[in-house]
Amino acid sequence: MARYGFVIDQRKCIGCHACTVACKSENLVPLGVYRTWVKYVEKGTFPHTRRSFTVLRCNHCDDAPCVTICPTKALFRRPDGIVDFDPQRCIGCKSCMQACPYDAIYIDPLTNTAAKCNYCSHRVDQGLLPACVVVCPEKAIIAGDLDDPTSEIHQLVAREPVTVRKPEQGTRPKLFYLGADEANLTPEVQTRPTSYLWAEVRPDDRPPEAVRSAEYLPGPADARVVYDVWHPKPWGWKVASYLWTKSIASGALGLGGPFLAAGLLHDQLALSLGAPVIAMVFLALTALLLIWDLKRPERFWYLLLKPNPRSWLVWGGYILLVAGALAFAWAVASLFGWTGAQRALAWLALPGGIAAAGYTAFLFGQAEGRDFWQSPLLFPALLAQAAVAGGAVLLLLTNIAGSPYEQQRWLALATLAGLLTLAVLVASELLLPHPNLHVAKAAHLLTHGPYRVELLGLGVSVGVLVPTLALALGWAAGDLTVWGTIAAVAALVGLWSYERIWVAAGQDVPLS
Structure with a gap:
């Protein structure tokens, strides 16, 4: 049986958001929520600065905490390693959002049920690649069977110095990053301003204390988030x-x-x-x-x-x-x-x-x-x-x-x-x-x-x-x-x- 995963080659990603757009189109993801998104992080002091792009999404963990905490089995791990969801069983308790260390789950505003990247399982079942893989112009997203020695993803993981996000959580994630700056993968070391490249975080969009909290959460590393998507607090x-x-x-x-x-x-x-x-x-x-x-x-x-x-x-x-x-x-x-x-x-x-x-x-x-x-x-x-x-x-x-x-x-x-x-x-x-x-x-x-x-x-x-x-x-x-x-x-x-x-x-x- 296959065990599907992703490799994101950060050396190639140009931050074009094609993966985000393809994901939204393929899965009819509503505005304001994301199954895959791109975060921009800048380091250095002008004129010696560098901007990096990080593609974020569900890690399809082998030991997925969202599956464990879900009270109705709406989230489940398929035999091929894909962590999928059944909106017909979801009660919208948002506990899965608290269990996921990767911020990958959201509440669909149209169905009021939990949703996330499911590896385009409907395409995989037809022998097709996920939509984000197909559209990436730089081939920065590699998908496939991690257990197949002949697959490109298996050989990359075996040969290259890949990293994962938050390995200390013990979730055994299957989303690997190649050439990623550690500061890009660790949100705790990033400084988050109250405004981004093309947007401001308005108090009416986020709870006022969350906006104020950005002033009290400076990162120890010289890493500044200059573009990201909004993740609201699930519980109030x-x-x-x-x-x-x-x-x-x-x-x-x-x-x-x-x-x-x-x-x-x-x-x-x-x-x-x-x-x-x-x-x-x-x-x-x-x-x-x-x-x-x-x-x-x-x-x-x-x-x-x-x-x-x-x-x-x-x-x-x-x-x-x-x-x-x-x-x-x-x-x-x-x-x-x-x-x-x-x-x-x-x-x-x-x-x-x-x-x-x-x-x-x-x-x-x-x-x-x-x-x-x-x-x-x-x-x-x-x-x-x-x-x-x-x-x-x-x-x-x-x-x-x-x-x-x-x-x-x-x-x-x-x-x-x-x-x-x-x-x-x-x-x-x-x-x-x-x-x-x-x-x-x-x-x-x-x-x-x-x-x-x-x-x-x-x-x-x-x-x-x-x-x-x-x-x-x-x-x-x-x-x-x-x-x-x-x-x-x-x-x-x-x-x-x-x-x-x-x-x-x-x-x-x-x-x-």
Whole structure:
């Protein structure tokens, strides 16, 4: 069986864009999106300057992360090595765009489904070459079977010093570059201005923080991007809000259940029923946000009925369903006074809350294009966020229920412990040495870039300092009715702000 790949001979490319035009014509690619595109990079100081052209597209990886994360198997690797897609199965979750380290996937504005270079598979099946190969005037694009010793591409790869983009990702890409400058293939070392040769990046075309971020992402090498295409952020405030609502739901389960079962909170109906109801409400909001963020929301049920068992998006859906069922059963047992079942379900809420809070770490771990999200500290950070959010909402609930100070104190301790743990984890992530330049640049955006004011103003001041001070005053006064409410609201506001800028900064560092 064949194993198709590409070689781009950078020594021959003249930057004519014939490959881009042929690709658009052959595959009916709409305006504004690209399956293959050409980026211009300049190096040097006038008059000693040099411009290089880089052809970018899908790398048809042998271990394609987009195939792994796709929840409905809309992306798949053919036996001949071509990574293709089925728009009829795509739900438009955009997780494949986060998984691809090469920025090769886009959402088709006409079908609202994911699309990318598929090696002109319809032509290959007829024994024809991809359209871009046929039109290249310099024969700078070579396609063929990498495993065929008689093919030109096999001989080039075997004989010449070819390179690939981001080999450290372990995707085993099959797009090889010959004679490419390393600075052309590594976006982290490129300086990106807010204007190009024939265009400006307008704030209404890109999120304002993305435009401002260019000022804070200078490259260490003397490489300037002077022409490129726009790649929008796939995930926005809906995903950030999903993280926030899920923290509240999982925290209400994971703290409320064991605290009630262990007798740390009075087992009164307002609490034993209120905690699972809060979990159900915020789990429902989480699901609604996820569905709302889909480009094809009417297909959301594909996630459960056409699942890819390797995708943590699928496992996350199952976990949320189980957590919702657990919260519902707990609420019913509390409502009808089934003490034994209520106590058992309350204890089961602890692992249910941990699973609901923590699965996102594995989902973001599959988003291999965003190194900033690959931190081993993400799982404990998500648990700490759940402790903060759960402790805060339950503290508000105990105020409504009129619980005594001795009962509220446990929730205040849990909230404070979560806040301090989260603060230490975030500080470690942002301030300690980073594993690579991509992570360092994303962290730089938070500590010195356009997100710095929000991080310090809302995330740290409102989200950590105000709750800590309010809880201390409440403990000193022996009354958490007022101070506990202030602490809870401030902690929830700060947590949402941090979720927003964490999701945004992780996507601001360019992938191509």
